[in-house]
Every structure is written in C-alpha cells, then in structure tokens.
Amino acid sequence: MPDPLFVFFAALTLGAAGLLVLSRNAVTSAMGMILALVGIAAEFFLLDAYFLGVLQVLVYAGAVMVLFLFIIMLLNTDKPETKYPWIKAAGGLAVFLFLSAGVVALILHSGALDKVAGPTPPELSNNPAEFATAAKAFGRLLYTKYMLPLQMAGLLLLLALVGVVNLSKDAKPNA
Amino acid sequence: MEHTTLAHHLLLAGLLFTAGLAGVIIRRNLLVVYMCLELMLAAATLALVAFSRFNNTMDGAILVFFVITVAAAEVAVGLALIVALYRRTGTVSSDQLNTLCD
Numbered sequence: 001m002p003d004p005l006f007v008f009f010a011a012l013t014l015g016a017a018g019l020l021v022l023s024r025n026a027v028t029s030a031m032g033m034i035l036a037l038v039g040i041a042a043e044f045f046l047l048d049a050y051f052l053g054v055l056q057v058l059v060y061a062g063a064v065m066v067l068f069l070f071i072i073m074l075l076n077t078d079k080p081e082t083k084y085p086w087i088k089a090a091g092g093l094a095v096f097l098f099l100s101a102g103v104v105a106l107i108l109h110s111g112a113l114d115k116v117a118g119p120t121p122p123e124l125s126n127n128p129a130e131f132a133t134a135a136k137a138f139g140r141l142l143y144t145k146y147m148l149p150l151q152m153a154g155l156l157l158l159l160a161l162v163g164v165v166n167l168s169k170d171a172k173p174n175a
Numbered sequence: 176m177e178h179t180t181l182a183h184h185l186l187l188a189g190l191l192f193t194a195g196l197a198g199v200i201i202r203r204n205l206l207v208v209y210m211c212l213e214l215m216l217a218a219a220t221l222a223l224v225a226f227s228r229f230n231n232t233m234d235g236a237i238l239v240f241f242v243i244t245v246a247a248a249e250v251a252v253g254l255a256l257i258v259a260l261y262r263r264t265g266t267v268s269s270d271q272l273n274t275l276c277d
Contacts, residue, residue, distance in 0.1 A: 002179040010187045017191055017214060021198035026206055033210045036191070040217050043187070046179070047228045052220075052239055059243050060217065064250045071254045072206055075261050089201035093193075100193065104186070113182055120178050122231040130231045141237050153244045160248035167255040 006046055013039030026072045030065060037061040048124060051135045184225035191218035205257055205267040209250075216246055 002010075016039060019032030037060045044053035107113060124133065142150050195218060198211030220239045227235025261267050 002183045006179045006183065010183075013187070014190055014194070017194040020207070020210060020214060021194055021202070026204055029204075029207045029210060033214065036214060037217060040191075040221055043184070043221055044224055047184070047224050049224045049228065049236055049239075052224060052236055052243075055240070055243055056217075056220075059247055060213075064213070064247055067250060067254060068206065068210060071258060075206070075258070075267055086201075089197070092200060093197050096193065096196070100189065104189065108182065113185075116181070116226070116230070120180075121228050131228055131233055131236070137233055138237065138240060141233055142240070146237055146241075149241055153241055156245065157248050160251050164251050164255040167252070167259050 003046065006043070009039050009042040009046070013043070027069065030069050030072055033068070034061050034065045037065070048121070048131070048133050050133050051138055181225055181229045185222055188218045188222035188225070191215075191221065203268050203270050205260075205269055205272075208269065209253055209257070213246065213250065216242065 013036050016032045016035035020029045020036060021032075023029045023032060037056060041053040041056040041061065044050075044056060122131075124131065192215050195211045195213075195215035198214065199208050202208050202211060220242050223235040223239050223242070227233065227239075257267060260272070264272060266272065
C-alpha cells in the first residue's frame with residue numbers, strides 16, 4: 001500500500017490531467033494543467049527532490065503557464081470545439097490502454113524492476129555523488145560533470161529568445 | 176509500514192503520459208494540444224526523478240533540470256509559432272489547418 005500522501009497527490013494530478021484533456025474551454029484546460037503540474041511538484045517533494053519541486057512550481061506552473069494563459073486569452077479561442085471524434089478516440093484509447101496494461105504486466109511479471117531498484121528508496125546520505133536534496137548538489141554537478149550541457153542550455157535559451165523575436169516580427173497578416 | 180515503491184511512481188507517470196497522449200490525439204485546439212504535450216514531458220520527468228531517487232544517483236535529477244530548461248525554451252518558440260500561425264490563418268484549430276491536405 002502506498003503512502004496516503006502519494007495517493008492523494010496522484011489522484012489530484014490525474015484528476016487535473018483529466019480536466020486538461022476533457023474540458024472544452026481552453027482556460028479551464030490551462031487551470032487543470034497548472035493543478036497537474038503542482039501535483040507533480042508535490043510528488044517530487046515526496047521523492048525528496050525538493051529543489052526540482054520548487055523549480056517545477058516556479059518555472060512550469062508559474063512562468064510557462066502564465067505564458068500559456070496569456071496566449072490563450074490573447075487569441076481568444078473560446079469557441080468550444082464542435083467536432084469531437086469521441087467514438088474513434090475512445091476506441092483508440094481503449095486499444096492503447098489494453099496494450100500498455102500488457103506492457104506493465106510484462107514488466108511487473110519479469111521482475112526487472114526489482115533488479116533496478118529496491119522496494120524502498122535508499123537512505124539519504126551526505127555523499128555528493130549520491131542522491132542529495134540540497135540545491136548545492138545540483139550546483140556542484142552542473143559546474144563539473146555537466147558543464148558542457150549547462151552551457152548548451154544557456155545557448156539554447158538565447159537562441160529561443162532570438163527565434164521568438166524573429167518569429168513575432170516576421171508574421172504579417174496574409175503575407 | 177506502508178511505503179511507495181518504484182512501480183507506483185512509474186504507474187502514475189505512465190497514466191499521466193497516457194492522459195497527455197490522449198489529449199494530443201483527441202483535442203483540436205492547438206494550444207490545448209501543446210499543453211498536453213507538456214504534460215507528457217512532465218510525466219517523463221516524474222519517472223526520471225523516481226528512478227534517480229531509487230537508484231541513489233543524481234544524474235536523473237540533473238536530466239530533469241535540463242528537461243525543464245529545454246521545455247521553457249520550447250514553449251516560448253512554440254507559442255510564438257502558434258501566434259504567427261493565428262495571424263496568418265485566423266485559427267488555431269487543427270481541423271481547419273489543412274492546407275497541406277488539399
């Protein structure tokens with residue numbers, strides 16, 4: 001039996017994801033997305049990944065979703081979607097769920113998960129090479145082992161900035 | 176003593192990923208489709224953090240850090256594309272964006 005907190009936040013996240021997928025109003029979908037991301041952040045906290053949880057709330061549920069809401073309201077696409085291929089969608093989803101249930105059953109049956117990890121998370125240690133909760137551990141790794149990816153991420157953000165400016169400048173109506 | 180195993184976390188991540196995939200398939204509003212894509216990404220990060228925690232290594236957590244960075248950049252570019260598309264065509268519904276079909 002999992003931790004009750006885990007169950008609570010898992011239910012919250014899945015419910016919010018359902019709201020995101022099923023709501024016909026784009027703003028309601030965005031609210032569901034925010035709730036789902038906060039739920040995932042809570043799961044990060046339960047996994048002792050405090051820094052990532054905070055980052056998730058700040059960047060994802062904060063900045064990214066504000067951007068989404070801004071664009072949704074800017075474009076004002078509140079017309080509810082009319083043509084919903086419900087039957088096809090439900091059929092496809094049923095097939096997909098059936099197949100994924102098979103994959104999950106196979107994985108659980110093969111016992112591969114037990115080889116990957118024990119039944120409980122290992123004890124937290126102060127060894128920086130192992131899983132640590134402090135942001136310090138992230139900083140140490142980011143500036144040593146992951147120096148090149150960090151620089152690439154910075155370059156990527158700069159490129160995205162330039163690209164966005166270029167895209168929004170060039171778009172002329174009926175060009 | 177009750178405890179949450181790796182399988183529980185992976186199951187939750189898988190269900191979230193499925194919900195996102197279903198949204199990508201059945202929704203017609205490009206903005207909502209894009210949000211569902213983000214949900215799939217977030218589900219994958221949940222699996223990464225779970226593996227990272229249970230294997231007692233920091234690498235998965237660092238990867239999640241980079242995923243969040245890339246996702247932020249990707250959202251900015253994607254939304255700029257959607258706005259540019261809306262300015263040209265006046266719609267964000269994937270039903271009506273069928274120029275390449277006809």
